[in-house]
Amino acid sequence: MKVVIVQYNAGNTCSVDFALQRIGIQAVISDNADEIRSADKVIFPGVGAAAPAMAYLADKNLVNVIKKLTQPVLGICLGMQLMCSWSEEGDTQCLGIFDQQVKRFAETAGKVPHMGWNNIYGLQSNLFKELEESTYMYYVHSYYAEKGAHTIATTNYGIEYSGALNKDNFYGVQFHPEKSAKDGQKILENFINL
Amino acid sequence: MLTKRIIPCLDIKDGVTVKGVQFEQMRNVGDPVELGAYYADEGADELVFLDISATDEKRKTFAALVKRIAQHINIPFTVGGGISSVADVHVLLNAGADKVSINTAAIKNPSLLQSIANSFGNQCVVLAIDTKVVNGDWYVYANGGKVPTGIKTSDWVMQAVDMGVGELLITSIDNDGTKKGFAVELTRQISELTNIPVIASGGGGIAAHFADVFRDGHADAALAAGIFHNKELGIPELKQYLKDNDINIRL
Numbered sequence: 373m374k375v376v377i378v379q380y381n382a383g384n385t386c387s388v389d390f391a392l393q394r395i396g397i398q399a400v401i402s403d404n405a406d407e408i409r410s411a412d413k414v415i416f417p418g419v420g421a422a423a424p425a426m427a428y429l430a431d432k433n434l435v436n437v438i439k440k441l442t443q444p445v446l447g448i449c450l451g452m453q454l455m456c457s458w459s460e461e462g463d464t465q466c467l468g469i470f471d472q473q474v475k476r477f478a479e480t481a482g483k484v485p486h487m488g489w490n491n492i493y494g495l496q497s498n499l500f501k502e503l504e505e506s507t508y509m510y511y512v513h514s515y516y517a518e519k520g521a522h523t524i525a526t527t528n529y530g531i532e533y534s535g536a537l538n539k540d541n542f543y544g545v546q547f548h549p550e551k552s553a554k555d556g557q558k559i560l561e562n563f564i565n566l
Numbered sequence: 567m568l569t570k571r572i573i574p575c576l577d578i579k580d581g582v583t584v585k586g587v588q589f590e591q592m593r594n595v596g597d598p599v600e601l602g603a604y605y606a607d608e609g610a611d612e613l614v615f616l617d618i619s620a621t622d623e624k625r626k627t628f629a630a631l632v633k634r635i636a637q638h639i640n641i642p643f644t645v646g647g648g649i650s651s652v653a654d655v656h657v658l659l660n661a662g663a664d665k666v667s668i669n670t671a672a673i674k675n676p677s678l679l680q681s682i683a684n685s686f687g688n689q690c691v692v693l694a695i696d697t698k699v700v701n702g703d704w705y706v707y708a709n710g711g712k713v714p715t716g717i718k719t720s721d722w723v724m725q726a727v728d729m730g731v732g733e734l735l736i737t738s739i740d741n742d743g744t745k746k747g748f749a750v751e752l753t754r755q756i757s758e759l760t761n762i763p764v765i766a767s768g769g770g771g772i773a774a775h776f777a778d779v780f781r782d783g784h785a786d787a788a789l790a791a792g793i794f795h796n797k798e799l800g801i802p803e804l805k806q807y808l809k810d811n812d813i814n815i816r817l
Contacts, residue, residue, distance in 0.1 A: 386662050485732060487689065487732070488611065488786070489568070490569070508569065508816040512664075528567065556640065
């Protein structure tokens with residue numbers, strides 16, 4: 373099993389790597405196109421801002437590489453948002469794998485960033501195998517993906533939005549499975565076993 | 567629904583966990599990684615590790631410890647203690663910390679908060695404020711609560727929010743170590759002043775104190791140390807109590 377974590381200017385790469393090590397996976401961290409294409413599973417992490425992240429991917433010629441991947445791909449947090457069509461954060465054109473747009477939480481939603489443990493509902497994917505409805509996951513984000521046809525889990529913070537997305541081989545989670553205790557670890561295991 | 571968070575704090579000196587009572591007398595209570603993993607299993611929502619040795623020589627040792635923590639612990643954690651530059655922050659975040667807590671260095675140089683927020687995002691910048699009542703008003707104290715700054719706590723909070731701080735860790739020096747309850751009114755004032763999460767710290771002795779600071783103080787999270795380290799209050803029983811009292815909590 374070859375797992376590649378896409379390297380870009382994102383903050384949580386080593387946290388994801390450590391979480392994979394805890395379930396016995398030695399991942400490769402790389403921004404090399406051939407390395408990414410040759411993986412059995414690709415993880416696209418992310419903490420940071422949308423515009424510089426997309427600029428980095430464009431600079432490394434990774435935009436089309438990621439869009440054309442056929443093996444399971446898991447975007448985490450900003451990684452998931454970058455897989456959407458557009459982000460209000462810096463008015464950024466994203467990868468367009470999911471149709472959703474990414475918007476900023478209204479101040480009326482609650483404190484921003486949405487930071488802490490919140491539930492996931494309406495679980496509809498093997499990614500959530502053996503997990504119970506309304507399990508808690510750890511979130512840190514100020515922007516969210518709207519609900520839509522690709523939504524496989526919902527989260528509520530002022531509004532209902534996409535806690536997770538799936539289209540074909542592409543998966544995205546807004547929360548941080550690498551920081552979400554045992555249930556988060558189970559999601560990483562489920563992804564590895566897809 | 568977003569839950570209230572319970573955060574054990576581990577003070578680290580020369581790689582070992584200690585707890586300051588009123589910031590003075592200290593005693594060892596265990597290995598940071600082991601203790602942190604224990605709390606994560608018990609249901610802690612986050613952890614804070616404060617390096618109170620915090621000399622330049624010890625900084626590298628702490629970064630190595632932070633890496634070990636990140637490898638073994640599966641919940642978010644904040645690190646702090648003597649952080650005074652963007653470069654310090656870079657080292658700690660690279661080692662696997664999720665957030666950094668800044669205190670005295672930001673009082674000396676408030677723009678540091680802005681530099682860190684711009685470089686790494688405001689979600690990872692926690693401003694720690696040690697505060698104490700003087701003539702009926704709350705004032706900021708520097709250097710581990712020892713040095714008065716003459717700055718009003720509410721003024722400092724507003725300035726810090728403008729600088730892009732993502733979260734506030736408010737320790738009442740008057741309450742710390744007393745086990746008589748958190749500074750509920752202070753916490754409520756600060757929580758109403760801003761739209762960023764507030765962590766209440768200092769004075770938590772029994773489960774009811776946590777309920778008070780969540781319900782009446784509007785705290786988003788509550789931090790404690792000694793009562794957890796000395797096993798006076800277990801995290802599972804604390805969280806069950808809060809749940810039974812209709813406070814939204816992760817069990």
